[in-house]
Amino acid sequence: MVDSKVEVARGAGFKLNKAPKGAQLNAKPPDFTMAWGTIPNMSISPRSTPIKTAKPSHKRPTPKVAAAKMAAALAAQPPQSAEAKIAMGWLHTAKFLTTAPELKHLPEIEFPEIAFVGRSNAGKSTCINTLTQINRLAFASKTPGRTQSINLFSLGKQGVTDAVLADLPGYGYAAVPKAAKYRWQQVMGNYLQTRGNLKGVVLLCDPRLGLTELDEILLDVIRPRVEEGLKFLVLLTKSDKLNKTEAAKALSIVRLQAGGGDVKLFSALKRQGVEEVAQHLWQWAHPPVKVKKVAVDPAEEP
Numbered sequence: 001m002v003d004s005k006v007e008v009a010r011g012a013g014f015k016l017n018k019a020p021k022g023a024q025l026n027a028k029p030p031d032f033t034m035a036w037g038t039i040p041n042m043s044i045s046p047r048s049t050p051i052k053t054a055k056p057s058h059k060r061p062t063p064k065v066a067a068a069k070m071a072a073a074l075a076a077q078p079p080q081s082a083e084a085k086i087a088m089g090w091l092h093t094a095k096f097l098t099t100a101p102e103l104k105h106l107p108e109i110e111f112p113e114i115a116f117v118g119r120s121n122a123g124k125s126t127c128i129n130t131l132t133q134i135n136r137l138a139f140a141s142k143t144p145g146r147t148q149s150i151n152l153f154s155l156g157k158q159g160v161t162d163a164v165l166a167d168l169p170g171y172g173y174a175a176v177p178k179a180a181k182y183r184w185q186q187v188m189g190n191y192l193q194t195r196g197n198l199k200g201v202v203l204l205c206d207p208r209l210g211l212t213e214l215d216e217i218l219l220d221v222i223r224p225r226v227e228e229g230l231k232f233l234v235l236l237t238k239s240d241k242l243n244k245t246e247a248a249k250a251l252s253i254v255r256l257q258a259g260g261g262d263v264k265l266f267s268a269l270k271r272q273g274v275e276e277v278a279q280h281l282w283q284w285a286h287p288p289v290k291v292k293k294v295a296v297d298p299a300e301e302p
Contacts, residue, residue: 080275081275083279083282084275084278084279086282087275087278087279087281087282088133088274088275088278089157090155090156090157090278090282091131091132091133091155091278091281091282092132092133092134093155093156093157094128094132094134094137094153094154094155094165095153095154096137096151096152096153097152097153097154097164098151098152099149099150099151099152100149100150100152101148101149102187103150103187103190103191103194106150106152106191106195107152109152109164109197110197111161111162111163111164111197111285112162112163112164112197112199112200112284112285113152113163113164113165113166113195113197113198113199114163114164114165114166114198114199114200114201114202114231114281114284114285115165115166115168115191115192115195115198115200115201115202116128116165116166116167116168116202116204117168117171117188117192117201117202117203117204117218118170118171118203118204118205118215118237119170119171119172119204119205119206119212119214119215120170120171120172121170121206122170122204122205122206122237123204123206123237123238123268124138124167124168124170124204125138125139125167126237126268127202127204127235127237127266127268128153128165128167129268130268130271130274131274131277131278131281132153132165137153138151138153138167148169148180148184149169150166150167150168150169150187150191151166151167152164152165152166152167153165153166153167155285162285162286163281163285163286164197166198168188168191169184169187169188171184171185171188171214172212172214188218189221192218192221192222192225193221193222193225198225198230199230199231199284199285200230200231200232200233200281200284200285201222201230201231201232201233202233202234202235202277202281203215203218203219203232203233203234203235204234204235204237204266205234205235205236205237205254206236206237206238207236207237207238207239207242207246207247207250207251207254207265208238208241208242208250210250210253210254210257211234211254211257211258216257219258219259226261231280231284232261232262233261233262233263233264233277233280234254234258234261234262234263234264235263235264235265235266235273235277236250236251236254236263236264236265236266237266237267237268238267239265239266239267239270239272239273240267240269240270240272247265250265251263251265264276264277
């Protein structure tokens, strides 16, 4: 029997790779179209099997021990490349620009814009704060679903803006009222499809869950723009909670779910993938300038 999710994807004109055994895919797809505005209210059930975590230690390390551990962790990291230093320095210039409760309130911007999207508990705000090296630049709440506006942050050295980061509201949190869910589905769908200066999208997801139905709907929404050149990256956040075998398996599954797109592990705690992602964003906002070759008439040569 053919999976109903594959039938939906084929009906939309897209090729969906079948995830390997063990991928968490829901058997019954939601009733949706290419626009997020028509998606009904949905929520994802939590994991049935609780994740075992180590018991917290009641012994706090002394300042000397903590400093020694931090120094050892920094020493173990490879030295920054020149490109990484430039990218990290550029992201550190981030400043709050504006917030918009609706798409019509967003200012028209001529600079490249990079959007961060994902479920409410995927760690978007933490990712932005880690990349920019600015605590609480993007508000990270302990309660998922708190961000209810599109927040823009300007980037540029010496006060000259050359790019913008966009922090979009998280989706999929069951406690958010139905009216708010529907409104933000409309706003996000319109933003991703019509924002003219949008140059890249970073989708964050929990590697222990993989891409959910809502994540795959988002992929379908932006797929036409990706085919036209929109940059796209999937970040598996909180990768420090996985061992090497689990991380490799998560990468393999999500790459298949994303249709072979670019997928990377990311950990704010261990700073895994931070510099690599920073360089990606720098390159998206500063593409190489193509120099046109001018044909020279041999008769005009000296």
